[in-house]
Amino acid sequence: MLQSLLRGNSDSVFTVSEKNNVDFYEDEIPDYLALELNRLYENIFSSASKFHIDGRTLNAKTYVRRKAGIVVTVLVFQQNENKVEVINECISIDGNDIEFFSKAVFSKYRTVSVIKFNAIKATIKKLPFPYQCFTCLEDIVLKLPDSPEIYLSSLGKSTRQNISHYSKLVQRKFPSFEFKICAAQDLTDVLIREIIQLSCARIIGKKQVSLHNEENTRKLINLVRKHGFVGVATIEGNVCAGAICSKLGANYFLHVLAHDPKYDRFSLGMLCCYLTIRESIISGGKTFHFLWGRLDYKYRLLGVQFDLQRVVVYRSYLESILNGAYAIRTAYKGVGRIVKNHLMEPGRRGWIISRIAINFEKKVRAFF
Numbered sequence: 001m002l003q004s005l006l007r008g009n010s011d012s013v014f015t016v017s018e019k020n021n022v023d024f025y026e027d028e029i030p031d032y033l034a035l036e037l038n039r040l041y042e043n044i045f046s047s048a049s050k051f052h053i054d055g056r057t058l059n060a061k062t063y064v065r066r067k068a069g070i071v072v073t074v075l076v077f078q079q080n081e082n083k084v085e086v087i088n089e090c091i092s093i094d095g096n097d098i099e100f101f102s103k104a105v106f107s108k109y110r111t112v113s114v115i116k117f118n119a120i121k122a123t124i125k126k127l128p129f130p131y132q133c134f135t136c137l138e139d140i141v142l143k144l145p146d147s148p149e150i151y152l153s154s155l156g157k158s159t160r161q162n163i164s165h166y167s168k169l170v171q172r173k174f175p176s177f178e179f180k181i182c183a184a185q186d187l188t189d190v191l192i193r194e195i196i197q198l199s200c201a202r203i204i205g206k207k208q209v210s211l212h213n214e215e216n217t218r219k220l221i222n223l224v225r226k227h228g229f230v231g232v233a234t235i236e237g238n239v240c241a242g243a244i245c246s247k248l249g250a251n252y253f254l255h256v257l258a259h260d261p262k263y264d265r266f267s268l269g270m271l272c273c274y275l276t277i278r279e280s281i282i283s284g285g286k287t288f289h290f291l292w293g294r295l296d297y298k299y300r301l302l303g304v305q306f307d308l309q310r311v312v313v314y315r316s317y318l319e320s321i322l323n324g325a326y327a328i329r330t331a332y333k334g335v336g337r338i339v340k341n342h343l344m345e346p347g348r349r350g351w352i353i354s355r356i357a358i359n360f361e362k363k364v365r366a367f368f
Contacts, residue, residue, distance in 0.1 A: 022104045025062040029076055033062055036071045042249040044227060045090040051076060053222045056087050065100055073097050083114045090139055090308065095124040102129055102313045113319035114326065117311040129313050130320050132330050136310040140290040140303035148278045159300045163274055166267045174235045179275045182230045191230060192221050195242035199258035220255060231276030233268060241272040250286040270297050277301065
C-alpha cells in the first residue's frame with residue numbers, strides 16, 4: 001500500500017564527477033551565495049534576507065552546484081535528525097536539480113533518509129529515488145506589460161468598466177481621496193500595522209482565523225521596510241485601503257491587500273490593487289505575484305495560476321517504510337487539498353455538503 005503513495009526507482013550512487021561540481025557550507029550562507037540566490041531565482045521567498053528575517057538561517061546549510069564553473073543551483077536547507085528540509089520556496093526546480101541535490105545530501109549525510117521541498121514549481125519526469133509530489137499552494141502571477149495603457153486595455157470589458165466607474169465614484173463622493181506609493185525608506189510600523197488591522201478585521205468578520213499574529217506581523221514589517229513598498233489609499237488623511245508588497249529585482253509580491261469595510265460599495269480593495277499594479281509597471285516591473293489564495297479579483301486582474309508542489313524524497317523504499325507515518329501524512333495533506341480545491345470551485349462553494357466536508361477536512365488536518 002505504501003508503495004502506491006510513492007514514485008521513483010531504487011537508491012542511486014553519487015559519482016565522483018558529480019561530487020566535484022558540488023560544495024556544501026555548514027551553518028552559513030556565504031555573502032556571494034546570497035547574491036547568487038537573488039540572481040538565480042529573483043524571488044523574495046528564496047532570498048537570504050527572507051530566510052534571515054524568518055529566523056531560518058540558524059543552523060542552516062547551503063548547497064551550491066556549478067556547471068562549467070558557473071553557479072547554477074543554490075539551495076539552503078536545515079537538518080533535523082534524519083530529515084532535511086529545503087527552505088527555498090516559490091521557485092522552479094526541475095528533476096535534474098532535485099536528483100543532484102538528493103544524491104549529494106544522501107552521500108554526505110549518511111543519517112539522512114528524507115528530503116523535503118516545500119512550495120516549489122517542480123517538473124519531475126522521474127527520479128532514482130522513491131518520492132511523493134503533491135500540490136500544496138498556488139502562486140498567481142501577472143506578467144506585467146510595457147505600459148499601464150497596455151495593461152488596462154488587456155483587462156476584460158467588465159473589469160475596465162468597474163475600475164473606471166469606482167474610480168470616478170470614489171473621487172466624486174470623497175474629493176480628498178488619494179493614492180500614493182510609500183517607498184521602503186518612507187514606511188512606518190504604524191502604517192503597515194494599520195493595513196494589517198484592516199485585513200484582520202475583514203477576516204474575523206468572515207468568521208475565519210487571521211494568520212497576522214504579532215510574530216508574523218513583525219517579520220512582515222522587517223521584510224517590507226527592507227525590500228518593499230506600500231500602495232496606500234487615504235480619505236481625509238485616514239487610511240482606507242492598502243497593498244503591502246515586497247520587491248526583488250523586477251519582481252513584485254503582494255503580501256496583504258485590505259480595505260476598510262465601510263467602503264465596501266466602492267470596491268476600494270480592487271481599486272487599490274489595480275493602482276499598485278499600475279505603479280509597478282511604471283517602475284519597470286516584470287511580474288506581479290498575487291501569491292496564494294484563489295480569489296476572483298486576482299484572475300480578473302489577469303493573474304495566471306501556477307501550482308506549487310511539496311516534494312518528499314526518500315533514500316530508499318526501506319526508508320520510506322521506516323518513515324511510513326510521515327509518508328502517509330504527506331499523502332493525506334496532498335489528497336485533502338485536491339478534494340478541498342474541487343469543492344471550492346465556483347458553483348460548488350455554496351453546497352452544504354461542501355461546507356461540511358471542508359470543516360471535516362480542517363479537523364482531520366489538525367489531528368494529523
